[in-house]
Amino acid sequence: MKVATKLAAMERPADIHPTWVFLSNHAHVLLCIARDPDSRTRDIAARVGITERAAQRIVSELIAEGYLKRTKIGRRNQYEINRRSHLRHPVFNNFEIGPLLDILNTADGAGPRPRRRSPKSKQPRGADAKPRRS
Numbered sequence: 001m002k003v004a005t006k007l008a009a010m011e012r013p014a015d016i017h018p019t020w021v022f023l024s025n026h027a028h029v030l031l032c033i034a035r036d037p038d039s040r041t042r043d044i045a046a047r048v049g050i051t052e053r054a055a056q057r058i059v060s061e062l063i064a065e066g067y068l069k070r071t072k073i074g075r076r077n078q079y080e081i082n083r084r085s086h087l088r089h090p091v092f093n094n095f096e097i098g099p100l101l102d103i104l105n106t107a108d109g110a111g112p113r114p115r116r117r118s119p120k121s122k123q124p125r126g127a128d129a130k131p132r133r134s
Contacts, residue, residue: 023104025050029058030067033079034101040076067097 023031028048032039045055059079062068069080083098 025054026058026062029055030062030081030097030101031104033059033068034081034105037079037081038076039079 025048029044032044032047036043041055041059042052044059045052048055050058059068059070063070065085067082067085069082071078071080081097081101083096083101085097086093087095087097087100
């Protein structure tokens with residue numbers, strides 16, 4: 001009977017939320033932006049489970065530390081992640097955030113967003129590719 005009681009105590013009911021998570025809210029916000037660079041802070045807040053004001057504060061902190069760049073397009077913001085930024089914890093500060101974001105985006109089946117090629121880095125198309133129409 002004691003074993004059954006211990007097993008029951010180890011099982012957590014589905015409606016109880018965990019008391020801690022592996023990733024910080026900053027990481028969750030970065031993941032949301034990695035998936036949708038045109039996200040509104042209202043949408044980010046809803047996905048992460050924080051207030052809109054907290055999402056605004058986190059985005060501002062990420063911009064101030066160089067992890068994000070914000071570009072205004074009309075009334076909306078578009079964000080660009082500096083994938084070469086490093087993790088902040090002293091144990092991991094020599095690792096860039098780009099590969100971590102790729103792994104976390106792939107792990108849930110969402111897959112990494114395709115990277116846009118910058119106009120400077122136009123690569124020649126393969127010999128078998130059809131010529132572009134002007």
